[in-house]
Amino acid sequence: MKYIAYCTKGTEPIVRAEILGKLKTVQIFEEEDKRIIFEYSGTAKMLLDLKCPDDIGILLDRFAFSDLKVFSERVLGLDLKPVLQKIYSIRQDIEARFSVTIGGVTSIDLNDLKKEIVNTLTNVTGFNYSETDHGNFDVRIFVDKNDIYLSVRLVKLPLYKREYKKYEKAGSLKPSIAACMVYAATQGKKNLRIVDNFCGSGTILCEALLMGNEVFGGDIDPQGVSYTRKNLQNLKFLTIGRSLFDWKSQSSQPKAGPPLAGKLKVEVKQIDAVKTNWPDNFFDCAVSNLPYGKQVRVSNITTLYRDALKEYVRIVKRGGVICLLGSRSEILRKYAKKYLWNPKIEEYKLGFLGQEPWLIMVENFSR
Numbered sequence: 001m002k003y004i005a006y007c008t009k010g011t012e013p014i015v016r017a018e019i020l021g022k023l024k025t026v027q028i029f030e031e032e033d034k035r036i037i038f039e040y041s042g043t044a045k046m047l048l049d050l051k052c053p054d055d056i057g058i059l060l061d062r063f064a065f066s067d068l069k070v071f072s073e074r075v076l077g078l079d080l081k082p083v084l085q086k087i088y089s090i091r092q093d094i095e096a097r098f099s100v101t102i103g104g105v106t107s108i109d110l111n112d113l114k115k116e117i118v119n120t121l122t123n124v125t126g127f128n129y130s131e132t133d134h135g136n137f138d139v140r141i142f143v144d145k146n147d148i149y150l151s152v153r154l155v156k157l158p159l160y161k162r163e164y165k166k167y168e169k170a171g172s173l174k175p176s177i178a179a180c181m182v183y184a185a186t187q188g189k190k191n192l193r194i195v196d197n198f199c200g201s202g203t204i205l206c207e208a209l210l211m212g213n214e215v216f217g218g219d220i221d222p223q224g225v226s227y228t229r230k231n232l233q234n235l236k237f238l239t240i241g242r243s244l245f246d247w248k249s250q251s252s253q254p255k256a257g258p259p260l261a262g263k264l265k266v267e268v269k270q271i272d273a274v275k276t277n278w279p280d281n282f283f284d285c286a287v288s289n290l291p292y293g294k295q296v297r298v299s300n301i302t303t304l305y306r307d308a309l310k311e312y313v314r315i316v317k318r319g320g321v322i323c324l325l326g327s328r329s330e331i332l333r334k335y336a337k338k339y340l341w342n343p344k345i346e347e348y349k350l351g352f353l354g355q356e357p358w359l360i361m362v363e364n365f366s367r
């Protein structure tokens with residue numbers, strides 16, 4: 001069966017690596033802006049273990065648009081039975097109701113496409129159309145210029161929505177982007193020590209923990225520390241004992257509950273990222289979404305990026321990886337060259353919410 005992984009612009013190589021790394025018997029057919037098409041013969045449940053795509057759909061059809069009549073004929077020709085069977089294998093609560101999600105960059109009138117598919121699918125399937133509830137059988141029309149991709153979402157909510165994320169500060173990262181950063185830094189390895197000294201609401205630390213790593217970090221803002229702890233607690237990792245967590249400023253004990261993994265260490269505290277008391281050469285990876293743009297203002301971005309990078313060079317092991325998302329890649333590149341010997345730098349330009357930040361990965365071989 002063919003699937004389409006929808007991705008945040010610029011993360012496609014990381015999503016591809018995760019698909020190839022986690023799924024067996026998989027073949028990639030297309031890797032273009034914001035999407036990867038692959039064939040996979042394993043169970044649909046395995047796909048839900050992917051953390052880096054924004055969403056996964058079963059690909060129904062892919063074709064170049066010519067006119068509405070041809071579009072309607074393609075919709076009429078869809079074989080939905082195997083698709084329903086596949087979805088039923090992971091969700092037995094599916095009802096005779098469908099919704100449509102449509103988007104893309106194109107000159108084609110998307111409203112016309114939507115009307116056409118709603119009418120055709122209503123007639124062909126006998127399913128009721130739901131305008132607002134996208135949690136049952138959601139048909140997605142993704143349009144890139146003239147190319148149309150039709151798919152159906154596997155699960156009720158898009159994959160990037162995470163149950164743990166109940167507390168959110170301004171500037172919080174989309175979980176799938178945080179997962180891409182962790183996956184790129186760790187290359188999918190587990191049991192590493194990951195630090196995020198700009199943890200905000202803790203999305204990166206939650207994703208790193210979900211991927212089986214020990215997590216450490218903090219934020220200068222006490223609200224960030226509190227939100228991060230609460231979001232981490234929602235993962236129910238923090239139930240094995242006090243030693244797993246820095247509870248110094250916590251007034252109440254965590255509730256008991258089953259841990260998702262073994263004894264993974266977690267420590268979150270209030271810190272200034274430019275001067276922490278983490279030990280030298282302690283972490284395998286630093287993964288951070290630095291302040292940028294309007295949502296998180298700082299007085300001097302150059303000195304903050306410079307000094308935070310210098311601190312990461314001190315606390316990350318030699319050969320470890322520093323993975324940073326920020327707006328001013330030139331500052332990070334300049335100081336990576338200053339603090340590190342012949343640094344290997346990888347860069348990805350992302351695109352989301354009208355912004356184009358850089359994801360920069362540096363291997364830590366200090367001078």
Ligand SMILES: C[S@@+](CC[C@H](N)C(=O)[O-])C[C@H]1O[C@@H](n2cnc3c(N)ncnc32)[C@H](O)[C@@H]1O
Pocket residue numbers: 169171172173174178197198199200201202203204218219220221224271272273274288289290291292296298304
């Ligand atoms: C872009 S946000 C991080 C968002 C986070 N990745 C998330 O998903 O919620 C940047 C964070 O850096 C914090 N920050 C700014 N300056 C800092 C500093 N000197 N030390 C530590 N944290 C700082 C801000 O309080 C903010 O929470």
